[in-house]
Amino acid sequence: MSAPLEPITIFGHEGGAPNPPKVFILAKLLGLPYTFIPKDMKHDPEDPNSIKHPSYLAVNPNGRVPAIIDPNQDNIAVWESAAILQYLAEVYDKDFKYSGKNLQERTLINSWLAFQISGQGPMQGQAIWFTVPAYHKAVYGEAPDHVAQRFRNEMHRVYSVVETQLEKQKANGSDWLVTDRLTIVDIAWITWARGCTYVGIDLDTFPNLRDWIARIEAIPEAKEVFEQFQLGK
Incomplete structure (x- = not known):
């Protein structure tokens, strides 16, 4: 009998940011034990809890969340949400419940993960930055309308593809x-997709997207994470 797994350390934060919850959803689906260490998002290198403290930069040199340390694999550190999803699936999803069973499935998964991290995440993040008054406007002043519109248009294009x-x-x-089942692709996309209405996406005009969001929200592990991190729509 193999030894029980030691808890994986997952670094995140208590707020409603979309990337850390992905890791918690997959960990719960895989039944992995974990320890959650919340990080302070302030950029204070003197604060041991800060994402910019040297102790955390040794884990994630980019100084962002999420990141993990896996004591079951020589304390390997993994950062960036898509990389963490791929890592957990490779190491712990031995039955391929949420990952690719063959080359064709793995290629599809990798392509859609790449689209999420190059398209959905950064474009939606910029759309939110230039739309929500507490962000760009509060720091730099009013941005030209066409700047926010550029990113909103891009989000409409991205979600049209979806x-x-x-x-x-x-x-x-x-x-x-x-594929024919929930995979790490769905997990990667859902946490941003639940906030797509903030950037002007009308879900009545995207019925398949709307129904897909509802299906994932009904999964107990996902629902639990959304509620824990107050990840609202």
């Missing part, structure tokens, strides 16, 4: 973004 993909998947009998 909507089309979900329609294709539905025609093939699947409720999920890729």
Whole structure:
């Protein structure tokens, strides 16, 4: 009998940012023990709890959350949410419940993860930055309307791609973004997608996206994480 797993350390924060919850959702789905260490998002290198303190930069040189340390694998440190999802799936998803069973599935998963981290995440983040008054306006003053509109337009394009993909998947009998089951792709996309209305996405015009969001929200592990981190729509 193999030894029980030691808890994986997951660094995140208590707020509603979309990236750390992905890691907690997958950890719960995989039944992995973990210890949550909340980090202070203030950029104070003198504060041991800060994401810019040298002790944390040794874990994640980019000084952001999430990151993990896995004591079951020689205390390997992994940072960036997509990389963490891929790592946890590779090491702990031995039955391929949430990861690719073969080259074709792995390629699809990698492509859609790359699209999430190059398209959805940064574009939606910028759209929110230039839209919410407490962000850009509070720090730099009013931004030109066309700046925020550029990112809102890009988000409409990105979610149009997702909507089309979900329609294709539905025609093939699947409720999920890729393959025939929930994968780390769905987990990577959902935490940002739940806030898409903040950047002007009308879910009535994206019915497949709307239904897909509702399906994941109904998963107990996802619901628990959304409530824990107050990740609202």
